[in-house]
Every structure is written in structure tokens, then in C-alpha cells.
Amino acid sequence: MTEAEFDPQAVVRSLPDQPGVYRMLDAAGEVLYVGKARKLRRRVASYFTASVRNPRTRAMVAQVADIGFTVTHTEAEALILENNLIKEHSPRYNVLLRDDKSYPYIYLSAQQTFPRLAFHRGARRGAGRYFGPFPSAGAVRDTLSHLQKVFPVRQCEDTFFANRSRPCLQYQIKRCTAPCVGYISPEEYARDVEHAIMFLEGRSGDVIDRLVTQMEQASEALDFEKAAQLRDRIATLRSIQEKQAITGEKGDLDVVACVAEASGVCVQVFVIRNGQNLGNKTFFPRAPEDTSAGEILSAFLARYYLGRDTPAEILVNVDVPERAVLETALAQDAGHAVHIRQRVRSDRRRWVEMAVNNARTALQTRAAQQAGQGRRMEALQGALDLEAVPERLECFDISHTRGEATVASCVVFDRDGPVKSDYRRFNIEDIEPGDDYAAMRQALERRYLRLKRGEGVLPDLLIIDGGPGQVRQAVDVLEELQVDGVIIAGIAKGPDRRPGEEKLYLPHRDETVILPADSSALHLLQQIRDEAHRFAITGHRTRRSKTRKSSRLEDIPGLGPKRRQNILKQFGGLKAVSRAGVEDLERVPGVSREMARRIHDTFHGDVKD
Structure with missing residues (x-):
């Protein structure tokens, strides 16, 4: 159906007055917006009336060329389907949440004489216990670090543990009791595991009581060395308890605050489990202009919690539209009642205020960083004599070990900084080992052939980590693929490979360009070059390790x-x-x-x- 043929009133008349999900499509069939409704006909009709004043809505409606819909049994089902469709299509007029990874957990293995504690993300299929969820990988690692100081339960891989003939460094720094070589009995180790479990369950007070009793017993038995060790454990545990404990709270809840300002939108999530503050995470959802904080928060809660572990209570700073429907959908998904509460008092009110302050601070910090990034982009325009300020940069690098397991990386930066969702790696095949030119050519061909087909966005500036030879490969590839409008620049380290002495190679200039060491344009190029190098070498090491572990046996x-x-x-x-x-x-x-x-x-x- 073309835009000229589209008759919104005819479509509206065909819609039922039942719950469901509607999809606004443009002339190319791209999804502009996904929404849910208690009554589809009434909700969709409201978009095509003269009373619509919202500029964002009017701009969207002007592009609508077709409307698709799906009928559901309840409004809660419609919310769940809406969430799935938004994740699938990422419509430009919906509130979008970039970070959609699964929660991290702490995993305690089972069915072993000496269980291990480990970081875990993904499906929970292994035999054992999972503690969390935690708001971020950093929060998990901090907790594991605290645990090692107080309860030295091993965190090493089973293969490493099974092949030790002497204690490793963790034993030397008193972070492990070396069960691998029999330095601790299974009974004593089991006691440390039990205490670690109690700590992760929020019962650190009970653990302290037990350790105090053990310390007194050791002191009475004149085992002063053991008593001193227990005293140090108690002191460390009390310090951790003071940092993590939430006054008067025993259960599980999240505190979610949304702040929408001219500089952008920020959502802060504080995670509290078993009365302990496990940390917070910051999100910057992409939302259309003129979207209220309440609308953003409502969309965020659906995007963030559906399909994940959801606590029984969620404290928010603004009223959430259609809260009852959202609570019903989250409860159906979680398998238990979920309450979203806005008007809270006493300590809980202070937690919400803390989350709001963190969101505002994060917005201010991000705005300052973006301003700095914008200035560096402008400096890069002047340094390279570009016609316009570049909005998107891509940088390529090659990594290998004497030609083995060659990997190419592509990293992407825009005015906000790194765009990690657009990063790509390429496993290079069928070239002479160590031929960096051929590796670069293959990576560029694979990348820009896909972009030429419309599977992504072309950059304004293509940066190559290398000299004239690598730049020549980029020029040839873009010419062959007939990619126009992309500026190419090579960045190579100076004679002594010291930062600040880099040389820039531009195809349209005969002479190399050397920027001052304090140039903000150079600092931006160094940053993206170093990020491309880091991303390439990480991929190379992973590929090399995998090859060396399996190829001979295969x-x-x-x-x-x-x-x-x-x-x-x-x-x-x-x-x-x-x-x-x-x-x-x-x-x-x-x-x-x-x-x-x-x-x-x-x-x-x-x-x-």
C-alpha cells in the first residue's frame, strides 16, 4: 500500500474494540511505532483527529502509510507483546533501551567437595545456587572481592583446580585456603562456604555472631594466631556491612528514578536484595522529544523487567501511566505479585531522592562529556580540513601473532563517544600469514559490502591504523564498491612509537600531517585508534586460544x-x-x-x- 492510497479512516473502521497491539508503518514497510491499547479502534483513531497537538505525534502520523495490528486477550498480554515487538524492530518513535543484556549473578557450584564461587551471566542451568541478580558486572566483581577477603572460597576454574601441585598466588595473598593441595579440611572449607552463603543471603549479622564465638573459643584455647585471623575477618565484614546495609529493610526491591531534561534522559536503577544495596546502574534511554518522564519510566519498566527477574516492589520517583496494567504484566511474567510504588515515606523516600540525585549527576556528567566530544570533533574537522564536522567515525585495526589467528576490528564513535553496539570483528581467512594489507582489504570489503547493501550506516570518516599501504587498501575497496562521501585517514606511530608523534596519511594530500601533541583532534584519533587495537587484540587472543586448545585434536x-x-x-x-x-x-x-x-x-x- 502506498502513502497516497492510505486511508486511515478505512483502517480504523476495520479495527476491533478489543485489546491488542498496533504497528505504524511507513511507505517502505519500516515500523515507525509500536503501541498497545485496551480498545484498538478507539486508540488508533485518536492519532488521526484534528485535536492532536503533539509535534512528535503529528510528525509520525505524516509518515504513516499502513497500520498492522494483533488482537490479544488482555491488555497485560498486549503490553508483553508490545515489549517484544519494540525489542525486535527498535522503532524510532518508541522509547528505546540500548542495554538489554541479562542480569549477572554469583554462582556457587554444587556436588563438589570444594565448591567454587564465580561470576555468571546467562541461562541458569548448572547445578548449584545463584545469588542476585546484580545491577552490573562491576557489582558482582566487587562482591566476589569482598567475599575472598572474609571467606576465602575458591573462585578458580575446575580445570585449574584439578591440576595444581602447589598453591597458587591467591593462597599467597590470603585470598584462598588452597583446598587444591589439601591445606584445608573439607569440614573447615564447608564452614567457609556456609558463611559465604549466609552473607549472600543478607545474614551477615548472624555470620559475625558465629565468628565472634569462634574467636573466643580460639582465644581460650590459646590459639592466638587463629583468633587474630577471625578478628580481622570480623572487622572486614563489619566494614562491608556498613557500606551495604539498608536501614530497616529486609526484603527485595528496586529503586528506579527517571530524570528528563533538555540535555537528555537518564534512568537510575538501585538494586536491593535481602536488605543489602548491591549497587546501581545508569541508563540513557532514547526517547522522542516532548515525552514526559512518566511515559519514559513506564516504557523503561516494561523494557527492563519483562523476561527478567523482577522484585516484589519497585519504588519510582514519578507517577507511571497505566500502572495497574504494568503491574499485572510484570506479575504474570515474574510469577509473583509486583507493586510499583511512588508515594513513599521515611527511609524509602530518601532512597528515591538518592536515585534522582544520581540520575541528575549522571546527566550533567554525560552532557559535559558530550560537549567535550563535540569540541574534539570540531577540532578534527579543522585539523583535516573537512567540509563538515564528522558525526560518525570508524576505525580498523589488525591483530595476529606471526600470522596466526588474524582478526580485524572495526570500532565506531559518534558525538556521544563509543557506539559499542556497532563494533564488529572479522576472522580473516584465506590469506598469506602475516599479510596485513590483504587482511585489511578483506575486513574492509566485508564491512562496506554490507553497508552498501543498506545493513548499517556509512561513516563520515574512515580511520585506518597504519601507513600508506593500509590506506591504499581502503581507497581501492571504497572505489570498487563505489562508496562515495567517506573521508579516509591513516594514523601511524612515529619512529619511536611514542604517543604524540603520530603521522596522518590522507589520500588527497601528498605530505603527511603531524598534529601538535596537545591537539584535541589528535587525542580523539589516539582514543579511537587505541580502542580499535584493544578490540582487535582481545578477539585475536580469544581466537588463538580456541585454536590452540582444539585444532590438534580436531x-x-x-x-x-x-x-x-x-x-x-x-x-x-x-x-x-x-x-x-x-x-x-x-x-x-x-x-x-x-x-x-x-x-x-x-x-x-x-x-x-
């Missing part, structure tokens, strides 16, 4: 993935497998003598057909 005929995995587990890694004898390999369940000999020969250069 080349052995008749050795399937299950037996490969079993062998690696039994020996704790490929290095130990390479050192094993035929008899050692034969002891692995499922490995015959012939297979053991074949594995042994693979690592010792005597391969037989």
Missing part, C-alpha cells in the same frame, strides 16, 4: 567432539594432553589403545595413516 580421525571434550577435562588442557603417554591416554573412558596411540603420535610428530 585433526585426529575418529575422535569426536564428546571424546575430545572428555580428554581435555581429564587432563586439564591441551598442554597436559600433549605430555601424556599412551597408557595415560588409554585410561580415559572411551579411548581405545589404538586411539591413544594416534593421539600420542599427533603430538610427537610420528603420525601414521
Whole structure:
């Protein structure tokens, strides 16, 4: 249906007066907006009346060329479907939440004599207990660090633990009791695990009482060294308790505050579990202009909590439209009642005010950073003599070890800083090992062929980490793909590879450009270059590690993935497998003598057909 053929009144007449979700589409079929309604016909009709004054709504309606809809049984079901469709399509006129990763947890393994504590994100399928959720990975790591100081429960991987012959550095710095080499009995270790569980359940007061009793017993038995260790643990635990405890609160709740100002929108989420403040996280949702804080917060709560663990209470700073529907949808999704409360008193009111202050501070900090980034973009325009201030920058780098496991990175910056959702890595294949020019060419071809097809946004400035040779590859690729309007610049370190001596290579200039060491334009180029290098080398190390752990075993005929995995587990890694004898390999369940000999020969250069 074309825009000229679109008759909104005809569409409205076809809609039922039932709950559901509607989708506003433009002439190209792109989703402009997704909304829910208790009565579809009445809600959609309200967009096409003369009384609509909101400029944002009028701008959207002017682009509508078709309307799709889905009928649901209840308004709560419509809210859940709306949330899923917004995540799928990211419509420009909806409130969008960039960070949509799963919550991180602390995982305590089970069915082991010496369980381990670990960071966990994703599906909770492993046998054991999960504590959280935490608002961020940093909050998990801080808590694990605190736990190691008070309850030295191991956090190492099982393969590392199973192959120790002497204590590791964690034992030396008193962060572990070395159960791997028998320095602690299973009974004493189990007591530390029990105390760690009590702490994570918010029962740190009970733990302190137990430790005090143990300290007194050790003192009476004249075991002053142990008494001193317990005294230090109690002091550390009290310090942690003072920082995390929330006065008068015993249950689970979140405090969510939204602040909408001219400089942008910020939402702060404080997570409280078992009466402990587990930390906070900051979000900057993308919202159309003239959207109220209440509307933003309502959309945020649906985007953030549906499909995740939701506490029984959520404290907010502004009234949430259609709160009852949102509570019903969250309760259905969580499997328990969920209450959204705005008017709170006493301590709870102070927590909400704290969240609001944090949101305002975060907005001010972000505005200052954006202003600084904007100034650096303007300085870059002047330094490179560009016609306009660049809005989007992309930088490529190559990483490998003597040609092994070559990886190319592409990082993206805009006026807000790094756009990490647009970062990409490329595993480079079918080139001569160590040929950086060919690697760069392949990465650029793969990246810009996709952008040429419309699968992304072209940058204003393409930065290459390298000299004239790498820049030449970029020029050739863009010419072949007929990509116009993208400025190319290469950045190479000076003779001594010291920061501040970089040389810039521009295809349209014969001479190199050297910017002053205090140039803000140079600082921006250094930042994006270093970020591309970090992203490339991280990908290279991951790929190299994966290759070295698996490739030799994968080349052995008749050795399937299950037996490969079993062998690696039994020996704790490929290095130990390479050192094993035929008899050692034969002891692995499922490995015959012939297979053991074949594995042994693979690592010792005597391969037989």
C-alpha cells in the first residue's frame, strides 16, 4: 500500500474494540511505532483527529502509510507483546533501551567437595545456587572481592583446580585456603562456604555472631594466631556491612528514578536484595522529544523487567501511566505479585531522592562529556580540513601473532563517544600469514559490502591504523564498491612509537600531517585508534586460544567432539594432553589403545595413516 492510497479512516473502521497491539508503518514497510491499547479502534483513531497537538505525534502520523495490528486477550498480554515487538524492530518513535543484556549473578557450584564461587551471566542451568541478580558486572566483581577477603572460597576454574601441585598466588595473598593441595579440611572449607552463603543471603549479622564465638573459643584455647585471623575477618565484614546495609529493610526491591531534561534522559536503577544495596546502574534511554518522564519510566519498566527477574516492589520517583496494567504484566511474567510504588515515606523516600540525585549527576556528567566530544570533533574537522564536522567515525585495526589467528576490528564513535553496539570483528581467512594489507582489504570489503547493501550506516570518516599501504587498501575497496562521501585517514606511530608523534596519511594530500601533541583532534584519533587495537587484540587472543586448545585434536580421525571434550577435562588442557603417554591416554573412558596411540603420535610428530 502506498502513502497516497492510505486511508486511515478505512483502517480504523476495520479495527476491533478489543485489546491488542498496533504497528505504524511507513511507505517502505519500516515500523515507525509500536503501541498497545485496551480498545484498538478507539486508540488508533485518536492519532488521526484534528485535536492532536503533539509535534512528535503529528510528525509520525505524516509518515504513516499502513497500520498492522494483533488482537490479544488482555491488555497485560498486549503490553508483553508490545515489549517484544519494540525489542525486535527498535522503532524510532518508541522509547528505546540500548542495554538489554541479562542480569549477572554469583554462582556457587554444587556436588563438589570444594565448591567454587564465580561470576555468571546467562541461562541458569548448572547445578548449584545463584545469588542476585546484580545491577552490573562491576557489582558482582566487587562482591566476589569482598567475599575472598572474609571467606576465602575458591573462585578458580575446575580445570585449574584439578591440576595444581602447589598453591597458587591467591593462597599467597590470603585470598584462598588452597583446598587444591589439601591445606584445608573439607569440614573447615564447608564452614567457609556456609558463611559465604549466609552473607549472600543478607545474614551477615548472624555470620559475625558465629565468628565472634569462634574467636573466643580460639582465644581460650590459646590459639592466638587463629583468633587474630577471625578478628580481622570480623572487622572486614563489619566494614562491608556498613557500606551495604539498608536501614530497616529486609526484603527485595528496586529503586528506579527517571530524570528528563533538555540535555537528555537518564534512568537510575538501585538494586536491593535481602536488605543489602548491591549497587546501581545508569541508563540513557532514547526517547522522542516532548515525552514526559512518566511515559519514559513506564516504557523503561516494561523494557527492563519483562523476561527478567523482577522484585516484589519497585519504588519510582514519578507517577507511571497505566500502572495497574504494568503491574499485572510484570506479575504474570515474574510469577509473583509486583507493586510499583511512588508515594513513599521515611527511609524509602530518601532512597528515591538518592536515585534522582544520581540520575541528575549522571546527566550533567554525560552532557559535559558530550560537549567535550563535540569540541574534539570540531577540532578534527579543522585539523583535516573537512567540509563538515564528522558525526560518525570508524576505525580498523589488525591483530595476529606471526600470522596466526588474524582478526580485524572495526570500532565506531559518534558525538556521544563509543557506539559499542556497532563494533564488529572479522576472522580473516584465506590469506598469506602475516599479510596485513590483504587482511585489511578483506575486513574492509566485508564491512562496506554490507553497508552498501543498506545493513548499517556509512561513516563520515574512515580511520585506518597504519601507513600508506593500509590506506591504499581502503581507497581501492571504497572505489570498487563505489562508496562515495567517506573521508579516509591513516594514523601511524612515529619512529619511536611514542604517543604524540603520530603521522596522518590522507589520500588527497601528498605530505603527511603531524598534529601538535596537545591537539584535541589528535587525542580523539589516539582514543579511537587505541580502542580499535584493544578490540582487535582481545578477539585475536580469544581466537588463538580456541585454536590452540582444539585444532590438534580436531585433526585426529575418529575422535569426536564428546571424546575430545572428555580428554581435555581429564587432563586439564591441551598442554597436559600433549605430555601424556599412551597408557595415560588409554585410561580415559572411551579411548581405545589404538586411539591413544594416534593421539600420542599427533603430538610427537610420528603420525601414521
